[in-house]
Amino acid sequence: MAVIQKLAITQFRNLNRQYIKPGKHLNLFIASNAQGKTSLIEAIYYLGHNRSFKTKSLKELIQFDLEKFQLDAQVNEQRIKLEKSKQKTNITIDQLRLKNSSDLSKVLPIQIITPDKGFIVNGTPKNKRSYLDWGVFHVNLDFLADFKKYHKALKNINVLLMQQKSQELDDWFLEIAHLSKKINQARQDYIDQLKQTNSSQLISDLSNLFKAIDSFDYQFVSGWPKEVDAFEADSIYQYLLKSKPFMLKAKYLNYGPHKASLKFYLNQQEECFLSRGEQKTLSIVFWLTQVALMVKNNIQPVVLIDDISSELDPTKIQTILHFLQQLNIQIFMTDIGENILKTNPENTTVFRIDQGVISQQQ
Numbered sequence: 001m002a003v004i005q006k007l008a009i010t011q012f013r014n015l016n017r018q019y020i021k022p023g024k025h026l027n028l029f030i031a032s033n034a035q036g037k038t039s040l041i042e043a044i045y046y047l048g049h050n051r052s053f054k055t056k057s058l059k060e061l062i063q064f065d066l067e068k069f070q071l072d073a074q075v076n077e078q079r080i081k082l083e084k085s086k087q088k089t090n091i092t093i094d095q096l097r098l099k100n101s102s103d104l105s106k107v108l109p110i111q112i113i114t115p116d117k118g119f120i121v122n123g124t125p126k127n128k129r130s131y132l133d134w135g136v137f138h139v140n141l142d143f144l145a146d147f148k149k150y151h152k153a154l155k156n157i158n159v160l161l162m163q164q165k166s167q168e169l170d171d172w173f174l175e176i177a178h179l180s181k182k183i184n185q186a187r188q189d190y191i192d193q194l195k196q197t198n199s200s201q202l203i204s205d206l207s208n209l210f211k212a213i214d215s216f217d218y219q220f221v222s223g224w225p226k227e228v229d230a231f232e233a234d235s236i237y238q239y240l241l242k243s244k245p246f247m248l249k250a251k252y253l254n255y256g257p258h259k260a261s262l263k264f265y266l267n268q269q270e271e272c273f274l275s276r277g278e279q280k281t282l283s284i285v286f287w288l289t290q291v292a293l294m295v296k297n298n299i300q301p302v303v304l305i306d307d308i309s310s311e312l313d314p315t316k317i318q319t320i321l322h323f324l325q326q327l328n329i330q331i332f333m334t335d336i337g338e339n340i341l342k343t344n345p346e347n348t349t350v351f352r353i354d355q356g357v358i359s360q361q362q
């Protein structure tokens with residue numbers, strides 16, 4: 001179980017110098033608008049990913065008029081230190097310099113839900129792939145390496161197509177066909193595992209709340225045309241050879257795992273027809289299933305929930321929290337008001353944020 005025991009934040013957005021000792025279970029951060037709730041969630045996310053879910057610009061993250069920010073956390077017995085300025089980045093885990101950002105997520109696996117990241121149901125294919133692949137990455141150890149190789153091969157193919165080097169394409173087609181097959185299979189296996197989790201006791205707890213959940217369904221879309229068997233490298237390879245003339249005209253590869261997506265249905269109805277409330281609720285169900293599957297695979301993520309109380313009524317929030325608490329994981333949740341406290345969730349550590357100053361409530 002990943003637990004942030006201590007967290008120090010320095011000059012990150014409006015959080016000037018903070019040191020907190022979160023509780024092992026639910027941590028609730030209460031503040032009115034613009035006090036620093038999302039900034040706190042973003043700082044924790046940054047520690048687990050070495051990037052933000054809101055911006056690519058470092059300047060936006062460093063406190064106005066200053067040079068750098070620092071994040072420092074003790075996660076179980078390990079220490080992550082991250083320092084960023086325009087000139088340099090310094091990230092260490094237990095004083096050893098970080099080689100790959102993916103090592104961070106092994107020490108501090110995170111699952112986030114926030115409107116800032118967009119909801120998955122009726123979301124963009126890019127957003128769907130991002131939620132999907134984050135899950136696959138945690139349960140399939142080969143996935144990240146295959147994914148990187150795939151993107152390298154894709155880049156090479158696009159360069160060759162641009163330069164009209166038809167002869168040299170075939171070897172790369174073979175390579176990308178094999179990698180595609182592995183990626184498609186890993187994604188499909190993960191979806192199958194999610195569906196099994198869906199039918200488990202944990203999700204049936206949620207069905208009390210989300211009436212129509214029984215008929216909630218999703219399907220993997222591989223990114224290849226229907227005529228291709230996406231789980232057979234040879235079928236992909238033959239398709240690539242056959243379509244070469246079209247690709248040389250288009251000058252880029254328009255099919256493959258980089259175009260994959262998910263389709264969601266409720267009562268056989270396609271996602272675009274669902275109400276915003278249904279889309280939101282189903283997104284949360286999907287996301288909770290992902291968390292439950294991670295836990296089943298012995299990866300206890302730290303869960304970040306920002307800004308959803310304004311989107312959902314208190315009973316729904318209570319059910320979500322109850323579900324997560326059963327999984328025995330550490331949760332960081334923000335709220336604008338005191339409503340959630342009235343339901344008196346168990347094992348809760350409450351903090352207030354006032355103009356960037358976080359204080360624990362006794």
Ligand SMILES: Nc1ncnc2c1ncn2[C@@H]1O[C@H](COP(=O)(O)OP(=O)(O)OP(=O)(O)O)[C@@H](O)[C@H]1O
Nearest residue numbers: 013014033034035036037038039060061062063064
């Ligand atoms: N780089 C920065 N330096 C200093 N302050 C910043 C920086 N970036 C953003 N801010 C400010 O930090 C404050 C807190 O922003 P944050 O998004 O954390 O608020 P919030 O508590 O989540 O509010 P809301 O309830 O509206 O979502 C805002 O006033 C914002 O303008």
Ligand SMILES: [Mg+2]
Nearest residue numbers: 037038039307
């Ligand atoms: Mg916010």
